[in-house]
Amino acid sequence: xxxxxxxxxxxxxxxxxxxxxxxxxxxxxxxxxxxxxxxxxxxxxxxxxxxxxxxxxxxxxxxxxxxxxxxxxxxxxxxxxxxxxxxxxxx
Numbered sequence: 001x002x003x004x005x006x007x008x009x010x011x012x013x014x015x016x017x018x019x020x021x022x023x024x025x026x027x028x029x030x031x032x033x034x035x036x037x038x039x040x041x042x043x044x045x046x047x048x049x050x051x052x053x054x055x056x057x058x059x060x061x062x063x064x065x066x067x068x069x070x071x072x073x074x075x076x077x078x079x080x081x082x083x084x085x086x087x088x089x090x091x
Contacts, residue, residue, distance in 0.1 A: 008053040
């Protein structure tokens with residue numbers, strides 16, 4: 001998973017800057033992000049604290065790792081089943 005170049009505190013700072021009354025386009029331009037990135041962050045992280053955002057990112061990374069592990073094991077199991085079927089057919 002691609003790691004964001006913005007820390008949890010920076011993301012919250014950007015979201016709070018707009019909440020205080022500044023325009024979205026202005027805040028996005030200052031921070032070098034697109035408006036779509038801002039709105040994605042707002043829908044995903046709106047109302048969260050920095051600790052909650054950090055925990056969410058950690059869980060997403062762990063989930064991605066577990067999915068890769070499962071895919072690897074599934075491939076190995078399928079290959080072994082194919083091998084067993086092939087040997088049973090030869091006997």
